[in-house]
Amino acid sequence: MSLAEDIKKFLKGETAEDDETLEAYSRDASLFKVRPKLVVYPKDSQDIQNLVKFAGEHKANDPTLSLTVRAAGSDMSGGPLNESIIVDVAKHMNRMGEIDGDHITVEPGTFYRDFERRTLAKGFILPCYPASKNLCAIGGMIANNAGGEKSLRYGKMDNFVLESKVIFADGREYLVRPLNKSELAQKINQRDFEGNLYKQISELVESNRDVIRAAKPPVAKNSAGYCLWNLWDSDIFDLNKLLVGSQGTLGVIAEAKLQLTPVRKH
Numbered sequence: 001m002s003l004a005e006d007i008k009k010f011l012k013g014e015t016a017e018d019d020e021t022l023e024a025y026s027r028d029a030s031l032f033k034v035r036p037k038l039v040v041y042p043k044d045s046q047d048i049q050n051l052v053k054f055a056g057e058h059k060a061n062d063p064t065l066s067l068t069v070r071a072a073g074s075d076m077s078g079g080p081l082n083e084s085i086i087v088d089v090a091k092h093m094n095r096m097g098e099i100d101g102d103h104i105t106v107e108p109g110t111f112y113r114d115f116e117r118r119t120l121a122k123g124f125i126l127p128c129y130p131a132s133k134n135l136c137a138i139g140g141m142i143a144n145n146a147g148g149e150k151s152l153r154y155g156k157m158d159n160f161v162l163e164s165k166v167i168f169a170d171g172r173e174y175l176v177r178p179l180n181k182s183e184l185a186q187k188i189n190q191r192d193f194e195g196n197l198y199k200q201i202s203e204l205v206e207s208n209r210d211v212i213r214a215a216k217p218p219v220a221k222n223s224a225g226y227c228l229w230n231l232w233d234s235d236i237f238d239l240n241k242l243l244v245g246s247q248g249t250l251g252v253i254a255e256a257k258l259q260l261t262p263v264r265k266h
Helices: 001-010 020-023 045-058 112-121 138-143 182-190 193-207 209-214
Strands: 014-016 037-039 066-071 084-087 103-106 161-167 173-177 252-259
Touching: 001 014, 001 037, 014 173, 020 037, 020 161, 037 045, 045 066, 045 084, 045 161, 045 252, 103 112, 112 138, 138 252
Parallel strands: 037 084, 066 084
Antiparallel strands: 014 037, 103 252, 161 173, 161 252
């Protein structure tokens, strides 16, 4: 049985493995070319959860098996490319919620150009948009911690992700939000996959706090991922600060609540 046939058993979305599709997904906006084996179009978060579980269960038999999530494919570093399975969230997972106060909930496949039309209609904007704002999608902006012409004033994407729904390596979706010390302790005491994740990362940061602080680049805009120095802000521990910019290597973003800012005339 083929890889596509195995996945179709549980997938609500579609798959594609024809030459034309695989050729199209073998490129992004970079100079690289990497041809995948299969392209999958998940309908929703449950589809992605099942894909992650499938990959985990079959990795031992096929070490080449892996998942790379793709939205607009406008990345210039080869981030959306993979020799195994491409998971395209732009086709179905592109829903936007209504603006609630100064924030909005959105799925990763939403194109920024569509997103901005909705926010501008209400007098708001997500100011960390990159130069490719007419091409890119929200998922990619989160994955590479986007920041463009307004980032020196407003900061990059990690300043605007209030909370997110993330699928981790166990194939389950979790709500990731800022935690105070008491909430973090409660999370760690769960003694399950999620609790162990928070325990390991918080201990890593605490035991290496001085080294991490010393390693922080003294720059106004940093495009490197894994910003461990941002995890603690005063007494608040926010795992989103690590997920944003990690290019999908630590988890799959299924939904994000984003902070908006009023549009300023000057």
